[in-house]
Amino acid sequence: MKQLLFLLLLGGAGATLAPVAALAQTTPADTTRTTVKPQLNTAPPGSAPARRAPAKAPTEPQPAPTAPPVYQPDPNVPASRAPTYDPNRPSGMDLPQRPGVAPPPPPLRKYFLYTNFGLGYSSYAGDGQFNVSVAPAIGYRVSEKFAIGPGISYSYINVSYSPYNQQFGYPEKIQYNNLGFKGFAQYIVYKQFFLHAEYEVTRLRGKATDSFGNVYTSNTTATTPLGGAGYRSQFGERFAADIVVLYNFNDGIDRQGNRNSPYGQPEIRFNFLYDLK
Numbered sequence: 001m002k003q004l005l006f007l008l009l010l011g012g013a014g015a016t017l018a019p020v021a022a023l024a025q026t027t028p029a030d031t032t033r034t035t036v037k038p039q040l041n042t043a044p045p046g047s048a049p050a051r052r053a054p055a056k057a058p059t060e061p062q063p064a065p066t067a068p069p070v071y072q073p074d075p076n077v078p079a080s081r082a083p084t085y086d087p088n089r090p091s092g093m094d095l096p097q098r099p100g101v102a103p104p105p106p107p108l109r110k111y112f113l114y115t116n117f118g119l120g121y122s123s124y125a126g127d128g129q130f131n132v133s134v135a136p137a138i139g140y141r142v143s144e145k146f147a148i149g150p151g152i153s154y155s156y157i158n159v160s161y162s163p164y165n166q167q168f169g170y171p172e173k174i175q176y177n178n179l180g181f182k183g184f185a186q187y188i189v190y191k192q193f194f195l196h197a198e199y200e201v202t203r204l205r206g207k208a209t210d211s212f213g214n215v216y217t218s219n220t221t222a223t224t225p226l227g228g229a230g231y232r233s234q235f236g237e238r239f240a241a242d243i244v245v246l247y248n249f250n251d252g253i254d255r256q257g258n259r260n261s262p263y264g265q266p267e268i269r270f271n272f273l274y275d276l277k
Contacts, residue, residue, distance in 0.1 A: 109238070110140060111139065111276040112275045114272075115134070115135065116134070116244070118135070118263070119269075119270075120263055120264030120266070125164070126162025126165070127159070129160075129264045130264070131158070131262060131264055133153055133156070133262070133263070134154055135154070136151060138150065139273075144188075146187050149184055151181075151182050151183070152179070152181055152182070153181075153202065154177075157204075158175050159175075160172065166210075171209055174207065178205065180262070181201055183199055193231055196227070196228055196229065196244050196246065197225075197226065197228075198224075201223050202261075203220075204218075204221070204262060205217070205219055206219075226247065228246035237275075238274060238275040239274055241272055244268070246263075246266060
């Protein structure tokens with residue numbers, strides 16, 4: 001009986017100590033856990049929390065700027081066809097224009113060659129005058145519409161007098177070879193139409209023949225103002241041709257029977273214009 005009671009006590013004590021032993025075994029493991037305490041925000045109201053700046057990626061070294069290439073002429077290209085530098089197009093390329101915007105006008109060429117070939121004939125009361133002339137000049141454009149310039153002229157004149165005038169001492173005919181200096185002015189009034197004026201001083205070297213075959217020579221100086229209008233036809237970018245009709249304001253005869261002008265009435269000219277660079 002005592003043995004039975006002793007065994008029962010041992011079994012109850014074992015059952016009681018089993019949970020305690022299990023709790024004792026788990027206690028050390030639980031104490032190893034770390035507990036993070038919440039931290040209070042001690043920053044003043046309205047301030048944002050500080051952020052760490054992101055790390056910058058390493059930058060690669062940039063190449064040093066180089067000067068623009070200098071144009072070198074190609075020895076295989078003729079000089080007449082070699083490209084020229086245009087300050088309005090430094091790159092040598094035409095930039096596209098915006099729709100509705102006109103491209104800039106080309107630069108004004110200031111100087112030009114202006115040569116005329118003259119042909120004239122006048123007749124009055126049986127007297128007649130025929131002349132041909134050539135006169136090269138250099139023009140300068142003051143503006144797009146107004147131009148001036150000096151020039152020289154050479155002309156040949158053949159003057160014939162009527163028998164009525166011959167009885168008063170005039171020769172049968174006079175031939176002149178003339179050399180003169182002149183200045184001209186032009187103004188474009190509308191598109192290809194322009195006004196033209198000239199003033200010329202000419203040395204006339206004449207040879208007269210009377211009805212008896214006698215030959216006489218003379219040297220006189222004539223001043224001739226001319227004025228009129230013309231029309232220009234453009235052929236390409238730099239070449240043009242004009243036809244000009246001029247009125248001669250001094251086509252009389254002096255007291256010695258010499259002409260005061262080497263030109264007839266009217267004076268019709270065919271002029272050629274060439275723009276220089």
